[in-house]
Amino acid sequence: MTDTTLSSPGLRTTLRHIWQDQRVWLASALILAALALFDPTQATDSATFAGRALLGTAPFLILSIAIAAWAGATGADNLIARAFTGAPLLMIGLGALAGGVSPFCSCGVIPLIAALLAMGVPLSAVMAFWLASPIMDPSMFVLTTGVLGLEFAIAKTVAAVGLGIFGGLVVLVLSRGGALADPLRDGIGNGGCGGSKVRTPGPVVWRFWDEPERRAKFGKTAMTTTLFLAKWLTLAFILESLMLAWIPAETVTASLGGEGLAPIALATLVGVPAYLNGYAALPLVGGLIGQGMAPGAGMSFLVAGGVTSIPAAMAVWALARPQVFALYIALSLTGAFASGLLFQFWTVT
Incomplete structure (x- = not known):
């Protein structure tokens, strides 16, 4: 192979795509390898936890x-997309309600x-x-009621x-x-086809297995x-396993005592990087x-913590374009702070 071949734009693009596809697997492998070298027990625990x-x-x-x-x-994806173009306010309301009762965690919803x-x-x-789903689900509602009371569970919902x-x-x-036209990163789905456009409708073939091209697709x-997710x-x-092992939940939550606006603001910021399983966080x-x-x-x-923990944020970062990711974090912070303020006001009046 000549130097010219190695430097060709097509080959460079191919190699770049290979690197982008494999770097996440490589990061996981390097973390486990380092743990196996310095802390074999934790390496086993982390691998088991991830599995x-x-x-x-x-x-x-x-x-x-x-x-x-x-789809x-x-x-059928064309039909599904078109079904969401009629009444955006209704779709937003239904999406939020569905998220509030769905049994998805912040990573599982991805x-x-x-x-x-x-x-x-x-x-x-x-x-x-997306925002509503990780915060509450039926089992979480029941547990929240038992640990923090019905008022808290209703307020969280x-x-x-x-x-x-x-x-x-x-x-x-x-x-x-005109913003946020293509929310997905290149190579995810069809490269992004958000709310600003719905693809040109084509014929729906329900028995797709009868056509080789559709089976291949x-x-x-x-x-x-599957590989991406x-x-x-x-x-x-x-990473979640390491945070649970190395950052005691008591240490995180112990800094949130006190009254006034400062603890609410601090709790909002601490909740972003500090992953706590929602069920484990309740009694603490x-x-x-x-x-x-x-x-x-x-x-x-x-x-x-439910919406913007580091593992969940990584999954969002991998899926969405940077501007969508930044908006997701900003909305989460704003909403969490507002939720705390409103609930505090409700409890003292």
Whole structure:
């Protein structure tokens, strides 16, 4: 092979794509290798944790991947996209409500978000679901009621739906101004086809397996989506295991005591990088509230932590363009702080 061949633009592009595809797997492998060298026990624990987490989310992954591949192969994605173009305000409200009762965590919701955006569903409706989903689900509501009381559980549910509606409306306004036209990164789904456009409708072929081209499209979409989600979720779960092992939950929550606006603001900021499993966080927050922590600070911490923890943020970063990621973080921070303030005001009046 000559130097000219090695320096050709086509080969450089191919090598760049290979590097981009493999660097996430390489990062996961390097982390586990370093742990195996310096802390073999933690290496085993992290690998086991990631494996179990992937198995736990597998039903949602498989369903979302199958839906995305099926919609693309049959052409039904055009119909789904068109169904979300009639009444954006209604779609935002329904998306937020659906997110508030769905059993998805902040990472587990990513496959469904990818499928919806790839189908052309407007980003405003998707963002409403995206923001609301990790905060509350039926089992979380029951546990929150048992640990923090029915009032707190209802308020957290209202916060989830409210954050979803708020985020959806902000995205709708920005989209009407011409922003956020292509929310997905290149190579994800069809490269981005958000709310500003719906692809030209084509014929829907429900029995797609009868046509070789559609069968091939189904297989290619399923494989590409599976590999993409697997590599990013694996890395996210490995990092989650390290945060749970090396950052005691008590250390994180102990800094949130006190009253006034400062604890609420601090709780919002701490909730972003500090991953706490939502179920594990409840008794800790409950204990601190019993010791005098402002209830609003507990609310803002749980909302911010559920939506913008580092593993979840990594998954969003991998899926969405930088401007969408920045908006996601900004909406989460604003919504978590507002939720804490409103709940604090409610509890003292």
